[in-house]
Amino acid sequence: MADTSLDPSLDPSRMPPSLWADTAFPAPLSSALAPGDHAADLIVIGAGFTGLSTALHAAERGARVVLLEAAEIGWGASGRNNGQVIPAMTRADPDVIVNAFGAEKGEVLVSLIGGSGNALFELARKHRIECAALQNGWIQPAHRASRMALAQSRFEQWKKRGFDVELVDRERAWSLIGSNFWFGGWQNLTGGHINPLAFVRGLARAAQAAGASIHTRSPVTDIARVGDAWRVSTPQAFVSAPRVLIATHAYSGALAELGAASPWPALPNTLLPMRSYQLATQPLPPELRATILPHGHAMSDTHGDLHLARFDETGRLLTGGALIVPFGYESRLRKRLAARLVRMFPQLEGWPLRFDYLWHGNFAVTPDGLPRFATLGNGLFAWMGCNGRGVALSTALGPALTETLFANDPADSALPFEPMRRIAAHSLVKRTAIAAMMVYRWRDARD
Numbered sequence: 001m002a003d004t005s006l007d008p009s010l011d012p013s014r015m016p017p018s019l020w021a022d023t024a025f026p027a028p029l030s031s032a033l034a035p036g037d038h039a040a041d042l043i044v045i046g047a048g049f050t051g052l053s054t055a056l057h058a059a060e061r062g063a064r065v066v067l068l069e070a071a072e073i074g075w076g077a078s079g080r081n082n083g084q085v086i087p088a089m090t091r092a093d094p095d096v097i098v099n100a101f102g103a104e105k106g107e108v109l110v111s112l113i114g115g116s117g118n119a120l121f122e123l124a125r126k127h128r129i130e131c132a133a134l135q136n137g138w139i140q141p142a143h144r145a146s147r148m149a150l151a152q153s154r155f156e157q158w159k160k161r162g163f164d165v166e167l168v169d170r171e172r173a174w175s176l177i178g179s180n181f182w183f184g185g186w187q188n189l190t191g192g193h194i195n196p197l198a199f200v201r202g203l204a205r206a207a208q209a210a211g212a213s214i215h216t217r218s219p220v221t222d223i224a225r226v227g228d229a230w231r232v233s234t235p236q237a238f239v240s241a242p243r244v245l246i247a248t249h250a251y252s253g254a255l256a257e258l259g260a261a262s263p264w265p266a267l268p269n270t271l272l273p274m275r276s277y278q279l280a281t282q283p284l285p286p287e288l289r290a291t292i293l294p295h296g297h298a299m300s301d302t303h304g305d306l307h308l309a310r311f312d313e314t315g316r317l318l319t320g321g322a323l324i325v326p327f328g329y330e331s332r333l334r335k336r337l338a339a340r341l342v343r344m345f346p347q348l349e350g351w352p353l354r355f356d357y358l359w360h361g362n363f364a365v366t367p368d369g370l371p372r373f374a375t376l377g378n379g380l381f382a383w384m385g386c387n388g389r390g391v392a393l394s395t396a397l398g399p400a401l402t403e404t405l406f407a408n409d410p411a412d413s414a415l416p417f418e419p420m421r422r423i424a425a426h427s428l429v430k431r432t433a434i435a436a437m438m439v440y441r442w443r444d445a446r447d
């Protein structure tokens with residue numbers, strides 16, 4: 001069990017301290033599920049983008065939805081990420097997805113991913129969610145001349161499918177990013193950034209307004225088949241419904257201290273949780289701020305050890321990274337990422353850069369970089385494996401997951417659902433997965 005007494009990012013009894021926790025509007029009121037037996041049409045487990053977008057869309061079609069969250073709304077990855085709205089996956093490019101899932105379902109998934117930026121911003125507008133949404137594009141610059149081939153290939157794969165993308169040469173990348181550290185790249189003009197905690201809280205408010213019952217402090221401890229329904233247990237109550245969505249993603253099995261080891265014990269064996277650290281500087285002075293990402297882009301480059309940046313509304317520069325050894329991360333990360341930011345944006349040299357915020361969270365990786373859509377039983381589903389790109393995708397999945405959950409035959413789902421795929425030798429692979437970062441760093445400097 002994790003010792004949460006030293007690290008507030010691990011403590012499920014409160015929201016992890018972060019820039020977002022200090023700037024998002026308060027969460028809508030919610031309480032633990034009242035003791036007793038309850039019934040619903042749909043039970044959703046987990047109040048992140050996936051759970052709340054699905055709860056919202058299901059409630060909008062008149063379903064009785066009960067959502068159970070172990071901690072708080074947005075306590076998982078959804079409330080603590082970098083807020084980059086990226087309509088693409090990290091490694092799984094469109095052709096890879098179509099190869100893996102077949103022409104029909106693969107292309108549906110590719111369209112969903114490619115359209116996920118528009119879907120998220122449209123939802124924010126529709127429900128008037130004040131989340132500092134800025135849809136001015138997401139750019140992926142190439143950190144070596146050789147990575148322009150990858151940028152070109154990604155651009156072509158999206159372009160041929162009709163998405164709003166652009167291949168950018170070195171000059172143009174320089175003008176969009178404000179640095180000649182990169183060699184060019186590609187951008188998706190429908191991407192952007194948000195305050196993710198504000199957005200997830202806004203989704204919760206919209207779901208409640210549509211009639212969904214959201215219960216925080218309600219860890220799910222067990223899911224059992226009883227007759228024609230699933231009986232879901234929390235420490236104080238039960239809910240029964242014919243369909244259940246497990247939307248616990250990288251936090252599946254991570255909340256043992258709440259008695260919620262994993263409501264579906266095999267689920268954690270299907271993914272590798274990866275820790276990502278997030279940092280935000282003090283606000284930059286306007287004249288300096290105007291020289292970096294001058295059009296307000298979100299940016300994450302082609303490094304395996306990702307170099308990323310975006311601004312918030314007040315001119316704080318946000319970045320993030322991973323560490324191979326997590327111990328003593330505070331001081332090492334501050335030094336390492338300050339030096340990296342200066343390399344990325346030399347105009348920061350000599351400015352007294354400090355990080356006002358540092359926090360971390362987990363996202364779910366799969367060995368092949370592909371997302372997983374798992375059928376766990378009759379009417380029981382989960383999706384996992386955002387591989388670090390789930391802000392837009394988890395949100396955009398809400399309508400398609402709702403369709404699947406209420407379909408007469410889930411085999412008709414437009415999404416590539418399949419039986420759960422466990423990772424062989426999971427505990428060993430999980431322990432060694434972070435070592436992949438060493439390989440990424442080695443490759444980053446060579447190919």
Ligand SMILES: Cc1cc2nc3c(=O)[nH]c(=O)nc-3n(C[C@H](O)[C@H](O)[C@H](O)COP(=O)(O)OP(=O)(O)OC[C@H]3O[C@@H](n4cnc5c(N)ncnc54)[C@H](O)[C@@H]3O)c2cc1C
Nearest residue numbers: 046048049050070076077078081082084220260361390391
């Ligand atoms: C630090 C970080 C930075 C990231 N940056 C980006 C980015 O810039 N752009 C991008 O596209 N993606 C990013 N991601 C990925 C993105 O945040 C995730 O893909 C997305 O938030 C997943 O949403 P979700 O709803 O599926 O899961 P989560 O938001 O993780 O929600 C799962 C919820 O389930 C709850 N839960 C767990 N067990 C139980 C239980 N037994 N009972 C009840 N509830 C339970 C948890 O408390 C949690 O609230 C980042 C992730 C991290 C961690």
